[in-house]
Amino acid sequence: MNKRILAVDDDESIRRILQVNLERGGYTVETAESGASALPLLLQNHYDLLISDVMMPELRKLPVILLTAQSSEGDITRAYVKGTDLYLTKPFDPNELRTWVGRMLAETQED
Structure with missing residues (x-):
């Protein structure tokens, strides 16, 4: 089964590096440029892993x-x-x- 990853980063070059390298590893990778653009993806799709930059204006630590x-x-x-x-x-x-x-x-x- 192909594992799906969502990579969220405001830097386009970082998103591209993550996507290319992880896809070479056999993963399906989607990217988003912000927390706001990632949220609909998270709600509509199943991901096995989320990679996110912490230093993004829209993201903050959410207690669980x-x-x-x-x-x-x-x-x-x-x-x-x-x-x-x-x-x-x-x-x-x-x-x-x-x-x-x-x-x-x-x-x-x-x-």
Whole structure:
């Protein structure tokens, strides 16, 4: 199965380098020049991987809370390795969730 990648960067030469090199590796690569142009692609298509420049005016760090019934140590570790900011298991404490949401939103306002 051919894996699909979306590469997002405001620099056209970087997009082209990513596309050419990854396609040589056998991947299907689409590109977008901004977060705004990437969003419709993400909503309409399935991608196996997203590559994005962090220093783009429209993009910012979006905190992720994972709320799940999976509670093994391996599940939790994999989630944090993949970038989850907070891992909460079900059933969850609504007060704890509100506290974390408030804290994370306050931190994003500081950035």
